[in-house]
Amino acid sequence: MSYEPENRTKQTLAEQVAEQILNDIVDKDLEVGAKIPNEFELAEKIGVGRGTIREAVKILVSREILTIRRGAGTFVSERQGLLDDPLGLCLLKDKTHLALDLLSIRLMLEPEISALAAANARPEQLKELGKLRDQVEELINRGEDHTHADILFHRQIAACSGNLVMEKLIPVIHSSITLFVDLTNARLKQETIDTHREITDCIVRKDPEGARCAMYMHLTVNRRLIKSLEGN
Incomplete structure (x- = not known):
């Protein structure tokens, strides 16, 4: 199923996909250190290109919600989004x-x-x-x-x-x-x-x-x- 972007101003497709990935983390109660699906799996699940997934992951890494471990994959960060969400509110279900x-x-x-x-x-x-x-x-x-x-x-x-x-x-x-x-x-x-x-x-x-x-x-x-x- 392809991803239909929401009608929100000031959000790129990558930003919207980043929000969807974040929502999945919250909905599935993924704990700190949990591994998320790889780039190919996310692209197939959400219905966007792998380039968009890469940009979305970069956004979440920059927000310290995800962290990339070379050779191992992408994981939920220990800092839990503290960069722009110091109280970690985005991860409350x-x-x-x-x-x-x-x-x-x-x-x-x-x-x-x-x-x-x-x-x-x-x-x-x-x-x-x-x-x-x-x-x-x-x-x-x-x-x-x-x-x-x-x-x-x-x-x-x-x-x-x-x-x-x-x-x-x-x-x-x-x-x-x-x-x-x-x-x-x-x-x-x-x-x-x-x-x-x-x-x-x-x-x-x-x-x-x-x-x-x-x-x-x-x-x-x-x-x-x-x-x-x-x-x-």
Whole structure:
């Protein structure tokens, strides 16, 4: 069976195949040191060329999810993707539970980050935040994947906060945005547009309490939908 690439922007075929290989590792509960199928077997199973498999494996090696041992094969890395996923979240199997836990952490942090952003954002940061909000809206309205733009929007809020630690920490937990979009098939499109507008408007107006409440509402609605999917 040939591999049909997903309709995701900013992903090459090799990147999509890398995600499929990663999903197989998770679904099969492969442990550290487990050997994965060879290049020929993967190409036949997924339905792509061996060159694409090589590129996909290189991606996973660069992310420290896989490691290549010359003459032996390709294995699940001991570092488990710590390069761009320092908590190893991509290898946790229960994605619904993971999304809920990540949203719980975000509820602890992001309302306060939004309040700080309203107090501390510089004019050029506000301009960039507005651009990212508009980009998310445009992608949603065109029916295109808005995940990457959504992540950048939330990261910009962290940058606006002026807190150097939060600016570095927030990207670690924002994998929940990708998980949320995948799990819900982006059902809350209008809610995303409306709450992003409200969050941005409050930050621009220098309204910390309004920004705090708007972000809390945004995340709470998301969590409610994820919660409804438990057990499905």
